[in-house]
Amino acid sequence: MYGIVAMALVAVFAVAFLYALHRAVNVLAEPLTVLPAQSGWLPQEHALSRFHARWYPASIVFLAFDVEMLFMYPWAVVVAEEGMTAVVEMFLFLGALLIAVTWAWREGVFRWV
Amino acid sequence: MGLTRILAHLAVNSARVLIVEAPGHWLTRVELEQQMLLRGWCAAWTPADADVLAVCGVPGPELVELAQRLWEQMPGPRVRVDVASSAVVGSALEDAAALLLDTPYHRADARERAQEPRIPEDHGQMGHEGMDHGGHEGMNHEGMDHGGHEGMNHEGMDHGGHEGMNHEGMDRGGHEGMNHEAMDHEGMDHAGHGGHGGMDMAPAGIALAQGGQDRDGLEMDVLHLPLGPVLPFWPAGLVLCCSLQGDVVVDAAASVVDGAGQAAGSKEPQAPPVPASAVRCDGVMALLALAGADDAAARARRARDALVRGDQGAARDVVERLHRTVRRSWLLRWSLRGVLVLDPSDLARHGLPEGCRGDAHDRLSSMVEGLRSEVCGGAVPAAVESGAVPWERMPHLVTGLELATVRLAVASLNLEPFSTVQETGHA
Amino acid sequence: MPESGMVIAAVGWAGVAGILLCALAYVAVTLDAVLSARQLGVRGGWTAPLSRAARLLRQRQRTTVAADTLLWRVGGAGMFIGAFLIVAVIPMGRWVLADPDVGIVWFNVVDVMVWALVWLTGWGANSTHSLVGGYRFLAHGLAYELPLMFALVAPAIAAGSLGVGDVVAAQDGLWFVVWMPVAFLVYLVGVTGFSVWGPFAPALAADIAGGVLAELSAVDRLVFQAGRYLFLVAGAAFSVPLFLGGGSGPVLPGWAWVLVKTVAVLAVLVWLRRKVPLVRPDRFMEIGWMVLLPAVVVQDLLVSLIVVSGG
Incomplete structure (x- = not known):
């Protein structure tokens, strides 16, 4: 565990070092404020807005399937001991999920443009 | 200070150039790109990443204003060069490289420049002043x-x-x-x-951002994103003001910067006429680069540069390889299939030339085939204007498409608001 | 932990591991730059990482009007830090900085964090190009992440453990890549995905003027871009204990074999970038769900059947 903490510290130190080095050698430390890049045109509105993520049905399907990983990881550890029953149970479950995904696919969940 | 100097000398080897191409100055831009390559410099895609602003040709008043605003968005160290014609590209880049090293100058520039953007006071109220x-x-x-x-x-x-x-x-x-x-x-x-x-x-x-109804009747925020005229792999001078909901273009309006008349007047006096096949190569390169096929795009670029140099032997070789790459790459085909499909009735409705038929991959294939027969087969280059697409039709073609598809669609239609070759043909 | 045969290295080695990670990223940048230059018919590119870093260090920081600066910077720096967190659980031969029981899950946690980091970097700039880029990445994530998770599970099933050390130990004699090639390939797809690399770079593509990168300059751009390369390296390095037998190999010591294998995988990933066109999220969504996911589930089924019948 300490190894991970040490590594995180090294990474934070590296980032801090880069920022400090940048501060020392760049042309002016204070950041410049500019307009967003739009080929030189003035922006008509702020870009921070309610973005229309058209793939939201796919994200719902993802969430449903992703929760399954909660079972999959512990299952992977014990499957060798539990034997065939565990394999059958898990893959019946996964099969059911995949059938649901296929249904969602036919409904056009993975196409949005 | 030693470190600052060392960094400056290292940095100048990989400077990035934001290219502003005035319509009709194709040759200057291509020459600039060639010389940049020899220095190891790359094109910047936005002012955020640019060290050098290079204005190719003589811009009209509107483009001057845009270039000025881009200049204000560059972080610095920044250098601006005006490249009036292809003859002065070399010296312009030489100057830029020298000035980039001048750290005290850039320190002063950083202190003295405007630290905040100038937004016209009534801009907030006037929804589209910018446009x-x-x-x-x-x-x-x-x-x-x-x-x-x-x-x-x-x-x-x-x-x-x-x-x-x-x-x-x-x-x-x-x-x-x-x-x-x-x-x-x-x-x-x-x-x-x-x-x-x-x-x-x-x-x-x-x-x-204000809401607007999307095609499903949901109220969604609309963002207005002008595409062009300063955008990588985009036809010079074209402006496509897109209204976006998410990444789908729900509405668009096309125009050309400074109006069409102004551009025709500012043609560069082109000493060597631009070979039509080189312009075609440039179009192929843009489409391949936007599709992300970097190796194929690099081939198209080498072919273009060889054609501009007049090195037919090298061009023939590269075009053959480009042709093979495009024909064989099933991933490229998969990526471009179904992008802006135009059937004969669409062509008639929009008044488009026959060459635009099919999807983006069909158009790419026919461009590359045409290129091959011109460069390798000795066929007479078809005049570019015969295949030129009227830019006024673009809004009708791109509305409802996703942004990446819009870019591929524009690149796949041979869209030159001011055809370089056309002019030299008359001259 | 001790039963896996791993030796926990002193925390002081974290610095060495960090330097090694950065050195490999340096190699990746150089390779990419040299390949790019060669393809365009010029020489050079060998000093690309140095001169690019110098350029960005010299550049002035820049922020856009009304930007969400805190979140924006968190995104960039997070990309840089995330890769280090993965490397902490990668064994170099017998030595490893940390060998938690759930090393594979740890890797998974960090790679999912990239979703937030890339999206924040796109969101924070208050610029339409970057915003579109950020959401493009999320759409990609929806498609590559599940196959990646199932690919990670395959070695865990075979080893009967989620510890990276145990997975290496279980490959004694036969590397997992031999009998789980589909999981290996899908894993590499996932690595390119979370590194926003090659075909999975529409979030940073030219068509939206660099997308997430559109407003980044100076050191902020440097840490984000370096972070991508570091993630690519970390992903390539993690494939070694997972599928390529860890440090096993003749003559050379274990740690050297880990390095050799990492560089080999890395070189392939860098080389492929130029060959494979962008895979737009709207095209990849169906591929991810209807091709990769079933394929890797079948792979998991085969692995578990082999384990149950053989064990």
């Missing part, structure tokens, strides 16, 4: 609609089937009052709009 420039057909508001975009569309710009949608949009929300007021009191002082466009609605002088 409201003379020559924009389809966006010419005659100064009467200072309100939202509903006003703009309402004002009788026919965007086909979108009209209904926009009218509907107008009935919603607190904006109609503002629009009507603005239209009724044409020419009155802007103070009257203050109540609507005040600070709460326009933080930092920029309005907040």
Whole structure:
């Protein structure tokens, strides 16, 4: 565990070092404020807005399937001991999920443009 | 200080150049790209990443203004070079490289330049001041609609089937009052709009995004994104003002920067005529680069440069390999299949040339085939104008497409608002 | 932990591991730059990482009007830090900085964090190009992440453990890549995905003027871009204990074999970038769900059947 903490510290130190080095050698430390890049045109509105993520049905399907990983990881550890029953149970479950995904696919969940 | 100097000398080896290409100055831009390559310099895609702003050719007043704003967005160290013609490219880059090393100059520049962007005071109220420039057909508001975009569309710009949608949009929300007021009191002082466009609605002088109905009848925020004229792999001078909901273009208006007339007048005196096949190569390169096929795009670029140099032998070799790559790459085919499919009835409806038939991959294939027969087979180069697509049709073609597809679609149509070759053909 | 045969290295080695990670990223940048230059018919590119870093260090920081600066910077720096967190659980031969029981899950946690980091970097700039880029990445994530998770599970099933050390130990004699090639390939797809690399770079593509990168300059751009390369390296390095037998190999010591294998995988990933066109999220969504996911589930089924019948 300490190894991970040490590594995180090294990474934070590296980032801090880069920022400090940048501060020392760049042309002016204070950041410049500019307009967003739009080929030189003035922006008509702020870009921070309610973005229309058209793939939201796919994200719902993802969430449903992703929760399954909660079972999959512990299952992977014990499957060798539990034997065939565990394999059958898990893959019946996964099969059911995949059938649901296929249904969602036919409904056009993975196409949005 | 030693370290600063070392860093400056290292940095100048990989400077990035933001290229502003005035319409009709194709050759200057290509020459610039060739010389940049020899220095190990790359093109920047946005001012954020640029060290050098290179204005190719003689820009019109509108492009000058855009270039100025891009210049203000560059972080610095920054150097601006005006490359009037292809003959002065070398010395311009030489100067730029020398000035990039001058750290004290850049320190002073950083301190003395404007630290905040200049946003016109009435910008927050005037929804599309940024777009409201003379020559924009389809966006010419005659100064009467200072309100939202509903006003703009309402004002009788026919965007086909979108009209209904926009009218509907107008009935919603607190904006109609503002629009009507603005239209009724044409020419009155802007103070009257203050109540609507005040600070709460326009933080930092920029309005907040407004909702609009999407194709499914949901109310979604609309963002306005002008594509061009300074955008990588984009036809010089073209401006496509897109209204986006998410990453789908729900409405668009096309124009050319400085208007079409201005550009025709500012043609560069082109000593060597531009070979038509080189221009075609450039188009192929843009499409391949946008599709992300970097190796194939690099081939197209080498072929283009060889053709500009007049090195037929090298060009033949590279074009053959390009042709093979494009024909064999099933991933490229998969990626471009179904992008802006045009059948004969579409072509007739939009008045497009026969060569635009099919999808982006069909168009790419026919471009590369044509290139091969010109360069390797000795066929007479087809005049580019015979395949040129009228840019006015673009809004009708791209509305409803996703942004990446729009870019591929534009690149796949041989879209030169001011065909370089056309002019030299007459000369 | 001790039963896996791993030796926990002193925390002081974290610095060495960090330097090694950065050195490999340096190699990746150089390779990419040299390949690019060669393809365009010029020499050079060998000093690309140095001169690019110098350029960005010299550049002035820049922020856009009304940007969400805190979140924006968190995104960039997070990309840089995330890769280090993965490397902490990668064994170099017998030595490893940390060998938690759930090393594979740890890797998974960090790679999912990239979703937030890339999206924040796109969101924070208050610029339409970057915003579109950020959401493009999320759409990609929806498609590559599940196959990647199932690919990670395959070695865990075979080893009967989620510890990276145990997975290496279980490959004694036969590397997992031999009998789980589909999981290996899908894993590499996932690595390119979370590194926003090659075909999975529409979030940073030219068509939206660099997307997430559109407003980044100076050191902010440097840490984000370096972070991508570091993630690519970390992903390539993690494939070694997972599928390529860890440090096993003749003559050379274990740690050297880990390095050799990492560089080999890395070189392939860098080389492929130029060959494979962008895979736009709207095209990849169906591929991810209807091709990769079933394929890797079948792979998991085969692995578990082999384990149950053989064990």
